[in-house]
Amino acid sequence: MTLSPVFVDRLRSIVGPEQLVTAPARLQHDSRDYYWFSPVLKPLLDDKAAELIVRPQSVEQLVAVVAAAAAERVPITPQGAATGNYGQGIPMRGGLILSTRHLTRIVELTPAAARVEAGVILKTIENEARAIGAELRFFPSTLLTATAGGFLAGGSGGIGSVTWGTLWDPGNVLGVIVVTVEERPRLLTISDPQEMQGVIHNCGLTCIIADLTLALAPAQPWQQYVVAFDSFESGLRFGESLAYDDDLPKRLVTLLEWPIPSYFRQLVRDNACPDGKALALLHLTLDEAEVAARAAPFGGQITWRSPPSAYLRSDWQLSDFSWNHTTLWALKSDPQLTYLQDQFDPQRVHEQLRLRKERYGDDILEHIEFMKFRGKMYPQGLSLVRFRSPQHLQELMDFCESIGIWMANPHTHFLDEDVRWNGQPILDARRRWDPHGLLNPGHLRSLEEK
Numbered sequence: 001m002t003l004s005p006v007f008v009d010r011l012r013s014i015v016g017p018e019q020l021v022t023a024p025a026r027l028q029h030d031s032r033d034y035y036w037f038s039p040v041l042k043p044l045l046d047d048k049a050a051e052l053i054v055r056p057q058s059v060e061q062l063v064a065v066v067a068a069a070a071a072e073r074v075p076i077t078p079q080g081a082a083t084g085n086y087g088q089g090i091p092m093r094g095g096l097i098l099s100t101r102h103l104t105r106i107v108e109l110t111p112a113a114a115r116v117e118a119g120v121i122l123k124t125i126e127n128e129a130r131a132i133g134a135e136l137r138f139f140p141s142t143l144l145t146a147t148a149g150g151f152l153a154g155g156s157g158g159i160g161s162v163t164w165g166t167l168w169d170p171g172n173v174l175g176v177i178v179v180t181v182e183e184r185p186r187l188l189t190i191s192d193p194q195e196m197q198g199v200i201h202n203c204g205l206t207c208i209i210a211d212l213t214l215a216l217a218p219a220q221p222w223q224q225y226v227v228a229f230d231s232f233e234s235g236l237r238f239g240e241s242l243a244y245d246d247d248l249p250k251r252l253v254t255l256l257e258w259p260i261p262s263y264f265r266q267l268v269r270d271n272a273c274p275d276g277k278a279l280a281l282l283h284l285t286l287d288e289a290e291v292a293a294r295a296a297p298f299g300g301q302i303t304w305r306s307p308p309s310a311y312l313r314s315d316w317q318l319s320d321f322s323w324n325h326t327t328l329w330a331l332k333s334d335p336q337l338t339y340l341q342d343q344f345d346p347q348r349v350h351e352q353l354r355l356r357k358e359r360y361g362d363d364i365l366e367h368i369e370f371m372k373f374r375g376k377m378y379p380q381g382l383s384l385v386r387f388r389s390p391q392h393l394q395e396l397m398d399f400c401e402s403i404g405i406w407m408a409n410p411h412t413h414f415l416d417e418d419v420r421w422n423g424q425p426i427l428d429a430r431r432r433w434d435p436h437g438l439l440n441p442g443h444l445r446s447l448e449e450k
């Protein structure tokens, strides 16, 4: 669609000229997220761009922009820091990108909860919370860049999920204020868990999140450790011994098959990644002797550690190599790699890994994050895969499913093709809050085919 000059002038008068992006090169650049992690999505989404980016500086401006766009029936793609990793924030039909990253007010902070506007960067919340003895329950490895609203709308879990679970787990997200997409937008306050299902991981399809309240945890003196193992299997068994110990405070239990550790420049430089060894990356409160004693039965050796005094204060943290940052480092070293988001059966994980290895060999490199989901601990994979063709990738995913590995497909931008898709609550919320279907169109296969 082509935006009318009158409409653009209207938005300019709401947010001011410096908060509109109109230059085509900037629009192309700023419309992108990390869809290029997927060689399947890359050619499909490379040329997609918004016609205008609008950056309201307050909730009042946001509401006025939404009212104007709804009256003109202009598509709206909400955007935080654009770190989504499967194209969920790419404007498929032009229109506006509505950035919420300039809504940066911390509304209220107590040791129990942080109420923030959508654009507050997660690292800011973590820093402010630590100053009063609290910390985020969990955060994505994009801590330094991702916005709170973007995480709620586009993320799932991360560092801390080994203890606290995901965005869907009760008690983690306490409330939200959302803006509906109508000529007269409504500001709705939502705390009912059922209604919240239309907001969590909505990928910008149901409403615009203006403000959210995240539950916090008591801050811990986290020590960071790298432990090396002769095999991925023994590293994984060590990881299990930590993950399933309910009394053990833990924020990160990551397992990586060799040669993944060789992709981590800073850790290699610090001699933390012996050749050929699998690694565990850990955030624990145990001291060095306790970690060494727990690793010894599995043949593990500590190769690197960092004390609580350096936590979140140095240039990089161990978590910068975990979750989907592992994928980022791998792609920088070897552009032929891509990834899967897979979840193993806790009872069958060793068998599932063996079957997959027998069939695909070094085409697959194992990366496991331990994570709770709805109260149960899972070995969650962010496995790396050598990309050969879309057909080969699909065949591999089908094989994984055939042996009971649960796959979330990061190679489709159609959100209803992903098993994390929270079907009916999202469609219901979209109908109620976005009656003209203007939000982030083009990302639901079921609507495309109507």
Ligand SMILES: Cc1cc2nc3c(=O)[nH]c(=O)nc-3n(C[C@H](O)[C@H](O)[C@H](O)COP(=O)(O)OP(=O)(O)OC[C@H]3O[C@@H](n4cnc5c(N)ncnc54)[C@H](O)[C@@H]3O)c2cc1C
Pocket: 033, 034, 077, 078, 079, 080, 081, 082, 083, 084, 085, 088, 089, 090, 100, 118, 139, 140, 141, 142, 145, 146, 147, 148, 149, 150, 151, 152, 153, 154, 155, 156, 157, 158, 159, 202, 203, 204, 205, 207, 208, 209, 210, 323, 324, 325, 328, 440
């Ligand atoms: C290297 C890397 C590592 C990552 N690690 C993790 C991880 O550990 N865990 C994890 O869960 N994710 C991870 N991700 C995915 C992503 O970074 C996170 O989900 C992140 O929190 C998204 O925040 P954002 O501000 O960048 O949102 P964006 O990418 O800007 O938006 C994400 C989605 O939410 C929508 N949206 C954004 N803001 C709003 C709003 N205010 N209202 C309504 N909808 C909105 C967008 O339209 C889009 O669909 C990773 C991605 C990368 C590239």
